[in-house]
Amino acid sequence: MNNSNLKVLAIIPARGGSKSVPRKNIRPLNGKPLIAYTIETATKIKNRFYKIIVSTDDQEIAKISKKYGAEVPFIRPSE
Structure with a gap:
């Protein structure tokens, strides 16, 4: 199989109830929420x-x- 034909799905886990740093995924760093950096990096290598x-x-x-371009097809149940 040719690697250029592979379809790769990026799944970014982002838990809302962090125990060590509460709400860390939406905490701002340099004007953007932390989750935005992960999504933007994945988007930059979108051809992958x-x-x-x-x-x-x-x-x-x-x-x-969603604002930063990721899909969120559902909300999982809390742990």
Whole structure:
């Protein structure tokens, strides 16, 4: 199989209830939420991924993720 024909899905896990640093995925760093940096990096190498999905249990993370170009097809149940 030729590697150029492979379709790769990027799944970014983003838990809402972090125990060590609460709400760290949406905390701002240099004017952007942390999750934005991960999504933007995945987007920059988009030719590697046919889709970028964020898997989260948090509505606010989902909203921010969509704003930065990721898909959030569902909200998972809390752990």
